[in-house]
Each structure stands twice: as C-alpha cells, then as structure tokens.
Amino acid sequence: MLTVLAGGVGAARFLLGALEAVDPACTTAVVNVGDDTVLHGLEISPDLDTVVYTLAGAIDPERGWGLRDETWRAVEQVRRYAESAGVTAEDPSGNDAAGWFSLGDLDLGTHLYRTSRRRAGVPLSEVTREVAAAWGLGPTILPVTDDPLRTVLWTVDGRDLSFQEYFVRERHDVAVERVELVGREQARPAPGVLEAIEQAETVVVAPSNPVVSIGPVLAVPGVEDAVRAARDRVVAVSPIVGGAALKGPADRLLRELGHESTVVGVARWYAPLVGTLVVDHADAHLAEQVEAEGVRCVVTDTVMGPPGVAARLVRTCVDAARDGVRP
Ligand code: FO1
Numbered sequence: 001m002l003t004v005l006a007g008g009v010g011a012a013r014f015l016l017g018a019l020e021a022v023d024p025a026c027t028t029a030v031v032n033v034g035d036d037t038v039l040h041g042l043e044i045s046p047d048l049d050t051v052v053y054t055l056a057g058a059i060d061p062e063r064g065w066g067l068r069d070e071t072w073r074a075v076e077q078v079r080r081y082a083e084s085a086g087v088t089a090e091d092p093s094g095n096d097a098a099g100w101f102s103l104g105d106l107d108l109g110t111h112l113y114r115t116s117r118r119r120a121g122v123p124l125s126e127v128t129r130e131v132a133a134a135w136g137l138g139p140t141i142l143p144v145t146d147d148p149l150r151t152v153l154w155t156v157d158g159r160d161l162s163f164q165e166y167f168v169r170e171r172h173d174v175a176v177e178r179v180e181l182v183g184r185e186q187a188r189p190a191p192g193v194l195e196a197i198e199q200a201e202t203v204v205v206a207p208s209n210p211v212v213s214i215g216p217v218l219a220v221p222g223v224e225d226a227v228r229a230a231r232d233r234v235v236a237v238s239p240i241v242g243g244a245a246l247k248g249p250a251d252r253l254l255r256e257l258g259h260e261s262t263v264v265g266v267a268r269w270y271a272p273l274v275g276t277l278v279v280d281h282a283d284a285h286l287a288e289q290v291e292a293e294g295v296r297c298v299v300t301d302t303v304m305g306p307p308g309v310a311a312r313l314v315r316t317c318v319d320a321a322r323d324g325v326r327p
Contacts, residue, residue: 001026001027001028001199001200001201001202002026002314002318003028003196003200003203004018004027004030004204004206005030005203005206005208005214005218005227006029006032006047006051006217007031007035007047007206007209007213007214008032008051008065008208008213009054009065009247010206010237010239010246010247011029011031011047011213012054012059012064013304013310014204014304014310014313015051015055015206016055017304017310017312017314018139018310018311019055020308020311021318022314023138027138027139027140028141028142028196028200029139029140029142030197030223031047031048031141031143032047032208032214033047033048033124033144033149033216034149034150034212035047035151035163035212035213036048036149037101037163037164039096039164040078040096042103042108042111042114042115043111043115043118044101044103044164045114045124046065046164047213048128048131048143049065050064051141052131052137053065053066053135055141058135066107067106067107070104070107071106072104074105074108075103075104078097079098082094082098082099100169101164101168110131113127113131123146124146125143125146125190125191125192128141128143129141140196142190142196144189144216145187145188145190145193146188147187147188148182148183148186149181149182149183149187149219149220150162150181150182150183151163151180151182151212151215152180152182153166153178153179153180153212154176154178154179154180155175155176156174157174160180163212172252176253176256179212179253181215181216184221185221187219188220188221188222189221194223197226197230198229198230200233201318201321201322202233202317202321202322203227203233203235203321204234204314204317204321205227205236205237205273206237207239207246207302208250209239209248209249210254211250211253211257212253218273227273227274228272228273232275233324234275234321235274235276235277235298235317236266236270236276237278237317238266238277238279238280238283238302239266240261240265240266240283241282241283241302241303242282242283243261244261254266254269263277263279264290267289267290267293267297270295271294271295274295275321276296276297276317276324277296278297278299278302278317278320279299280300280301280302281299281301283299287299296320296324298316298320300312300313301313
C-alpha cells in the first residue's frame with residue numbers, strides 16, 4: 001500500500017505516476033486543505049480538486065489547476081458587474097466580487113456540489129469520496145481533516161492573507177514573516193488518514209511546498225506522530241531542484257522563514273520524519289550533505305515532465321522505503 005502526503009500540482013503529477021507504477025486500489029492520497037477558501041459563498045478545495053482532476057485526466061495541462069477546455073463566462077459576468085460598479089479587492093466588501101480568483105464554468109459545478117453537500121452537514125471527506133467516484137478514480141483521496149484548517153500568511157507589512165489571497169491575488173509577491181495554521185489545535189485526522197499512514201509499506205511526502213502544503217498535513221494532531229513512527233518507510237521527494245522550486249514559492253518561503261532553499265535545507269526540515277530524501281541529479285553533489293542530516297539520499301530524475309518519469313520516481317520511492325526498513 002502506498003500513501004502519499006499531497007499538496008497541489010507536484011503531488012498530483014506524482015500520483016499520476018503512481019497510477020502506472022502501483023495498484024490504484026492500494027494507493028491513498030492524504031491531501032492538504034490549508035489552501036481551502038470560501039469565495040462567493042462557495043467552498044473551494046484547490047489541492048483536492050487538482051489531485052482529482054489530474055488523476056481523472058481532466059486537469060488543464062498548462063495551468064496545472066482547473067479543468068481542460070474550460071470556459072469562463074460566469075466569472076467574466078462577475079467581473080463585468082464589479083468593473084461597472086468600481087468594486088475592487090481594495091475594499092474588503094469587494095474582495096470576492098472583484099473576481100481575482102478565476103473560477104471556470106465546469107469547475108464551478110464542483111464548488112456548487114461541494115458547498116451544497118457541506119451545507120447539508122456532509123463531511124468534506126465524504127463529499128470528496130463522492131466527487132472522486134464520479135470521476136471514476138481508483139485511488140482513495142482523503143482531505144487530511146474534515147475540520148476547519150486554514151493557512152494564514154502574515155506579511156512583513158503586517159497584513160494577514162488567506163493562502164489564495166497570498167498566492168493568487170498578491171501573486172505570492174509579498175514577503176512573508178509568519179505562517180499560521182488556524183484551527184490546527186482542534187483539527188482531527190479525517191477517517192482513514194492515520195490508518196493509511198500506519199498500514200502503508202511506503203509513505204511518500206510528495207514534492208509539494210514543505211511550508212504551506214505539507215506543513216498543514218503534518219500539523220493535524222496525530223498525523224506527524226504517525227509519520228514519525230513510520231520514518232523508516234517514509235520517503236520524501238524534494239520540491240527543490242537546483243536551489244529553486246519547480247513551481248510556486250517553496251524556495252522563497254523556506255528562505256523567508258529562515259531555512260535553506262536547497263535539498264540540504266529540505267533534508268533538515270524533514271529529518272525527524274523522513275528516512276529517505278529523493279533528490280534530482282542536479283543536486284547529486286549535495287547527497288553527502290543530505291546524508292549528514294541523518295537522511296538517506298537517493299539521486300534520480302525528479303522533474304516529472306516527460307511521461308514515465310513520474311512512474312519511475314514512484315518505483316524509486318517504493319524501493320527506497322523497502323530498503324530503508326531495518327532488517
Ligand atoms: N491559481 C492562480 O494562479 N490563479 C487563479 O485564478 C486560480 C484559480 C483557481 C481555481 C480553482 C482551483 O482549484 C485552483 C485555482 N488556482 C488558481 C490554483 C490554486 O491557487 C493553487 O492550486 C493551490 O491553492 C496551490 O497549490
């Protein structure tokens with residue numbers, strides 16, 4: 001059994017490789033919900049949707065989020081009203097109506113369904129199961145928690161931003177002083193999450209942002225302890241290649257929070273939880289420094305552009321977890 005702790009795009013690509021490399025029925029994704037937000041009154045779960053759409057082969061390949069062949073008529077109508085009324089996100093009352101968050105027309109269907117079911121009292125994990133089943137997915141897709149858990153980023157000029165305000169509205173072009181996970185004390189692992197970690201022969205920390213994607217997953221009480229207990233079987237794939245993040249602000253955030261944005265920094269960040277760190281050939285020269293952090297280092301192709309790379313990466317992780325288990 002393979003369990004993957006997942007954020008958004010990088011994790012989704014890794015999971016797509018898992019469809020090829022291992023039995024989908026024995027694969028579970030434990031997905032970040034810290035990016036989730038409510039906009040226009042709709043409950044939006046970007047990392048869950050990115051994982052579901054990618055595994056369904058329905059993701060937009062350029063953006064890495066949202067659906068392919070999407071139309072944007074509803075959000076264009078929203079923007080038309082906002083422009084006509086001079087409503088902008090400058091005024092908190094205009095934050096949603098300004099339409100800075102692009103919601104595709106088909107994607108809206110997912111948010112309408114999830115919001116209706118959640119308003120009826122159905123837990124997020126059950127709604128996610130229903131959505132994944134409708135897309136015919138084999139793997140189990142679990143939110144890390146059914147409870148409210150939100151990533152809030154405090155900027156150096158004292159503003160608190162939701163993850164989407166930081167990532168999309170501000171284009172993550174603001175310096176971050178502190179990241180807070182609101183709700184972490186009360187959050188409980190969703191049904192099946194701890195079992196998926198405890199029972200897996202291989203637990204992979206996907207190449208997602210260690211701070212704002214994997215951080216919230218590990219922050220749910222009980223999850224970090226379960227991963228720590230499984231350390232010999234836990235393999236992380238570095239989201240940093242050659243000192244930079246392949247996508248998104250992982251390198252900047254690591255630096256702004258006082259960590260090294262290199263594979264050695266990632267090894268130090270994960271060392272208590274992870275027995276092996278898989279790094280790209282670009283960082284082969286740092287393998288010894290990674291191992292000096294007490295983490296085994298495996299060097300391979302981790303840039304999952306060409307097809308087949310992701311599947312080979314999954315197999316590498318499964319092998320590393322098997323080899324890592326002390327005889
Ligand atoms: N990212 C953007 O950069 N701009 C957007 O307008 C945007 C809209 C959006 C809508 C639904 C969804 O599931 C994801 C969306 N994303 C958008 C990506 C999202 O911000 C990121 O996928 C994650 O939150 C980070 O992994």
